[in-house]
Amino acid sequence: MTTIISLTILGVLTLFLGIMKKQSWLLPVILLGLVVSMVLTLRDWNTFSSYYNGMIIVDNVSVAFSMALIFSAFLIFSLAAHYYRGVLRPLDDIYGVMIFALLGAVMMTSYGNLIMLFLGIETLSIALYVLAGSHKEAVTSNEATLKYFLLGSFLSGFLLFGIALIYGSSGSFDLGRISAFVTSCAGIYPPMFLAGLFLLIIGLAFKIAVVPFHFWAPDVYEGTPTLLTAFMATVVKTAAIIAMYRFFTHTFHGIHGVWDTTIWVMAALTILLGNLTGLYQPNLKRMLAYSSISHSGYMLLAVVAFSAMSDNALLLYTLSYSIATILAFAILILIREAHGNDYFSSLNGLAKTNPSIAFCLTIAMLSLAGIPPLAGFMAKYYLFTTALEQGLLWLVIVAIAGSAISVAYYFKPIMAMYLKESNGIKLMVETPYKVSIFFMALLVVLIGILPFLVIGLL
Amino acid sequence: MTTLQSIPIQYYLVFCSLLFSIGVVGVLIKRNALVILMSIELMINSINLLLAAFSAYTNDPAGQIFVFFIMVVAAAEVAIGLAIVVLIYRTTHTIDINVLNKLRW
Numbered sequence: 001m002t003t004i005i006s007l008t009i010l011g012v013l014t015l016f017l018g019i020m021k022k023q024s025w026l027l028p029v030i031l032l033g034l035v036v037s038m039v040l041t042l043r044d045w046n047t048f049s050s051y052y053n054g055m056i057i058v059d060n061v062s063v064a065f066s067m068a069l070i071f072s073a074f075l076i077f078s079l080a081a082h083y084y085r086g087v088l089r090p091l092d093d094i095y096g097v098m099i100f101a102l103l104g105a106v107m108m109t110s111y112g113n114l115i116m117l118f119l120g121i122e123t124l125s126i127a128l129y130v131l132a133g134s135h136k137e138a139v140t141s142n143e144a145t146l147k148y149f150l151l152g153s154f155l156s157g158f159l160l161f162g163i164a165l166i167y168g169s170s171g172s173f174d175l176g177r178i179s180a181f182v183t184s185c186a187g188i189y190p191p192m193f194l195a196g197l198f199l200l201i202i203g204l205a206f207k208i209a210v211v212p213f214h215f216w217a218p219d220v221y222e223g224t225p226t227l228l229t230a231f232m233a234t235v236v237k238t239a240a241i242i243a244m245y246r247f248f249t250h251t252f253h254g255i256h257g258v259w260d261t262t263i264w265v266m267a268a269l270t271i272l273l274g275n276l277t278g279l280y281q282p283n284l285k286r287m288l289a290y291s292s293i294s295h296s297g298y299m300l301l302a303v304v305a306f307s308a309m310s311d312n313a314l315l316l317y318t319l320s321y322s323i324a325t326i327l328a329f330a331i332l333i334l335i336r337e338a339h340g341n342d343y344f345s346s347l348n349g350l351a352k353t354n355p356s357i358a359f360c361l362t363i364a365m366l367s368l369a370g371i372p373p374l375a376g377f378m379a380k381y382y383l384f385t386t387a388l389e390q391g392l393l394w395l396v397i398v399a400i401a402g403s404a405i406s407v408a409y410y411f412k413p414i415m416a417m418y419l420k421e422s423n424g425i426k427l428m429v430e431t432p433y434k435v436s437i438f439f440m441a442l443l444v445v446l447i448g449i450l451p452f453l454v455i456g457l458l
Numbered sequence: 459m460t461t462l463q464s465i466p467i468q469y470y471l472v473f474c475s476l477l478f479s480i481g482v483v484g485v486l487i488k489r490n491a492l493v494i495l496m497s498i499e500l501m502i503n504s505i506n507l508l509l510a511a512f513s514a515y516t517n518d519p520a521g522q523i524f525v526f527f528i529m530v531v532a533a534a535e536v537a538i539g540l541a542i543v544v545l546i547y548r549t550t551h552t553i554d555i556n557v558l559n560k561l562r563w
Contacts (some may be wrong), residue, residue, distance in 0.1 A: 115524050122531045129538050133545060142545050143558050149542050150494055150555070153535050154485050157501035160528065161478055164505050168471075168512040173520055192471070 018092025101127035105239035144223025159203025165196030230329035270297030320375030349422025477504035
């Protein structure tokens with residue numbers, strides 16, 4: 001709860017600093033504010049409280065994932081000074097909207113009522129529609145925002161219809177009472193309830209971008225300004241997956257026989273299609289978009305394989321995925337600035353001109369592919385063992401096959417950087433930006449070597 | 459028994475599902491961004507009606523309260539949506555969504 005309050009205050013403060021024309025204060029205040037909200041969030045650890053008649057539930061899962069979300073946002077804001085350095089107009093609106101989107105994401109981790117879930121999703125989405133179109137002069141950005149807006153509000157309608165049908169059959173929006181209703185049904189569920197459940201799956205699946213509701217993702221990711229694409233691929237995806245996870249594992253665990261085949265099929269399709277389509281992408285940004293689609297498939301494994309271990313496995317997975325993805329996007333920003341595009345040929349010979357940057361991108365790619373001893377490997381290891389313990393042998397086989405396919409396209413940039421001749425353009429990097437890149441690369445290695453830092457938490 | 463409750467709940471359910479389907483079909487077949495926005499509004503309003511009906515039948519005010527939240531969110535969404543349509547019109551001089559072909563999968 002303190003997280004939500006502190007982030008709201010931070011967002012308003014950001015807009016206020018914009019009115020006061022204190023542009024140079026913006027980023028320091030935001031970074032400090034995010035650290036303060038992380039500290040305030042940590043104080044809720046082990047408290048297990050609920051607020052406003054169960055509207056918001058704060059437990060260790062929500063605290064841990066809120067921390068992961070705020071930390072991802074912190075990493076993204078640490079890149080903002082470099083990304084927006086040539087922009088002369090005030091930036092308080094973009095930063096403020098980003099913080100409000102983060103607020104929506106935090107609400108999605110700690111909701112105890114379907115009303116809060118809907119409000120969280122909409123706070124997040126409406127902020128994102130603005131962010132996707134924030135590069136007003138670019139036609140691609142305009143197109144991305146219109147596509148995202150039309151599809152997003154269309155699918156929000158389905159989510160809402162699902163909520164209405166569940167309310168109609170169970171008589172409450174409260175997750176605890178819906179859960180009690182599920183138990184009282186004892187195996188015979190009203191068709192209205194099941195219809196609501198599947199409409200809700202559709203609505204949430206769209207936000208996570210899993211097959212067959214993923215078509216918007218590559219286009220929107222490509223058109224959105226790169227820094228905000230990093231925000232979409234990490235913060236938004238983590239929030240949506242944890243919203244789905246909490247909903248299905250805590251409220252609907254009693255009827256997992258009804259929905260787990262659907263999620264199973266969606267996870268398998270997402271992993272296979274995401275990775276196979278990823279092979280054919282001409283540029284790094286679209287490749288990362290497909291990479292993020294296929295990773296949402298892996299994360300769905302945790303929803304199907306709910307057990308005592310899956311909380312930890314999902315936390316480790318989202319954290320390692322987010323850090324590696326933000327690292328990859330940080331370097332993508334540099335490449336797009338220097339070359340004006342992000343085709344794989346722009347990466348040629350990067351190992352000779354900027355060896356340290358090339359090494360960091362290699363770490364990010366290897367971690368996303370799941371090569372030991374990096375974070376991505378450990379995350380996949382724990383997630384797959386959790387799934388195996390729940391008897392999901394075939395799904396794990398599909399996931400491992402998908403990871404094997406993904407190695408092919410994650411090695412494309414690495415081969416370009418190390419084996420191809422350089423085109424002589426050196427990337428210009430300031431020291432603070434370099435520090436954040438090295439910090440993220442260090443974290444990826446550190447989590448890979450010492451997964452116990454994360455895995456024993458929940 | 460109120461006036462609202464004298465009509466069976468199935469009637470509301472069918473009516474709202476039909477309205478919702480009209481909205482869905484409108485989004486799928488129309489090419490004009492403004493008409494699509496209107497269709498989305500139709501979907502959301504059919505849900506509002508359904509929630510109010512459920513709320514009246516179960517004598518539980520939560521559903522009607524939720525309708526207010528949905529109205530606020532829908533208003534915010536339309537404000538953003540119209541701004542986006544204006545943005546598109548400025549760059550392309552049309553609001554036909556077939557112009558959205560710069561990005562492809």
